Amino acid sequence: MHNRDGFVDITDVVCPITFVKAKIAMEEMESGKILEVKMNDGEPIQNVPRSFKDEGHKVIQVVKNEDGTYSVFIEKDGL
Amino acid sequence: MKFSQEQMERYSRHIILNEVGVKGQIKLLESKVLIIGTGGLGAPAAMYLAAAGVGTIGLVDADTVELSNLQRQIIHSTKDVGKPKVISGKETINDMNPDVKVMTYHEWVSSANITDIIKDQDYDFIIDGTDNFPAKFLINDACVLLHKPFSHAGIIRFSGQTMTYVPGQGPCYRCVFLNPPAPDLVPSCKEAGVLGVMGGIMGTIQASEAIKYLLGIGDLLTGRLLVFEALDMEFRTVKLASRTNCVVCGENPTLKDLIDYEQRACEL
Numbered sequence: 001m002h003n004r005d006g007f008v009d010i011t012d013v014v015c016p017i018t019f020v021k022a023k024i025a026m027e028e029m030e031s032g033k034i035l036e037v038k039m040n041d042g043e044p045i046q047n048v049p050r051s052f053k054d055e056g057h058k059v060i061q062v063v064k065n066e067d068g069t070y071s072v073f074i075e076k077d078g079l
Numbered sequence: 080m081k082f083s084q085e086q087m088e089r090y091s092r093h094i095i096l097n098e099v100g101v102k103g104q105i106k107l108l109e110s111k112v113l114i115i116g117t118g119g120l121g122a123p124a125a126m127y128l129a130a131a132g133v134g135t136i137g138l139v140d141a142d143t144v145e146l147s148n149l150q151r152q153i154i155h156s157t158k159d160v161g162k163p164k165v166i167s168g169k170e171t172i173n174d175m176n177p178d179v180k181v182m183t184y185h186e187w188v189s190s191a192n193i194t195d196i197i198k199d200q201d202y203d204f205i206i207d208g209t210d211n212f213p214a215k216f217l218i219n220d221a222c223v224l225l226h227k228p229f230s231h232a233g234i235i236r237f238s239g240q241t242m243t244y245v246p247g248q249g250p251c252y253r254c255v256f257l258n259p260p261a262p263d264l265v266p267s268c269k270e271a272g273v274l275g276v277m278g279g280i281m282g283t284i285q286a287s288e289a290i291k292y293l294l295g296i297g298d299l300l301t302g303r304l305l306v307f308e309a310l311d312m313e314f315r316t317v318k319l320a321s322r323t324n325c326v327v328c329g330e331n332p333t334l335k336d337l338i339d340y341e342q343r344a345c346e347l
């Protein structure tokens with residue numbers, strides 16, 4: 001897996017709080033740093049990475065975990 | 080400041096907006112808005128600002144709730160009849176959003192108290208939700224002299240108008256309307272009907288202007304008067320210019336002391 005500067009687990013919340021929780025974690029990071037977001041399959045993996053792209057962040061790696069969740073590594077302001 | 084789980088949920092639809100985000104929501108929570116008049120305009124404005132998480136809301140009104148208010152002043156309920164409007168308003172806000180601190184001023188604004196009320200919490204933005212010309216001119220003059228932005232609105236029958244004043248960014252209310260009309264030209268109480276929703280429409284626009292100003296986003300109604308006619312269901316905006324000889328905001332202002340104009344008391 002990619003190295004990371006911050007981590008947030010959004011598997012415990014549902015839409016729209018999924019992106020909100022991840023977004024709050026991202027706002028606390030500096031530009032260029034990498035945030036790992038752990039999320040569920042389905043709605044979160046379909047929407048959260050795309051929402052981050054819309055806000056100018058770069059999805060650099062998506063890892064499928066053994067428990068069916070995903071770890072998405074996002075570079076702040078990377079786009 | 081850190082968001083609690085509850086705040087994250089409560090404000091999620093704001094935080095998702097790029098123009099608001101976490102920083103904007105924190106800004107709202109740290110903002111202070113004064114609402115003068117908790118009637119047709121002030122009631123909906125106060126409720127939306129409270130729901131939005133504006134951290135400090137001041138309510139100014141000397142009146143008590145009457146049954147005839149409830150057709151439009153939706154912050155008050157039937158059980159509140161007889162209660163001071165500022166108390167009834169505070170209770171509604173407290174029930175809706177515990178993040179909001181409500182300051183109450185159970186008095187009419189006048190030249191004697193308006194400066195102290197605005198300075199009490201050093202409010203960031205003022206909403207004129209009053210129903211009479213003397214108060215509207217007083218609020219304008221006080222805001223210009225204290226360099227405070229404010230939203231003006233007025234409603235009558237099926238019509239409404241609103242404009243926003245921001246220091247240095249366009250005309251004040253007095254640039255446009257000069258002086259209050261003679262008291263005998265103002266409709267008497269019996270003539271002054273108003274469709275209940277008018278306060279909701281115009282008061283909510285005032286709340287939108289306050290939020291936009293606090294967040295520093297979008298274009299405000301500075302230098303523009305928005306006029307709404309409910310019967311035609313038409314909005315139009317009229318461009319407004321500053322008056323260089325305005326007595327309060329012009330190049331050589333002569334109005335330094337606030338004025339209490341005379342007008343028959345009339346409950347709109």
Ligand SMILES: [Zn+2]
Pocket residue numbers: 250251252253254255322325326327328329
């Ligand atoms: Zn002026």
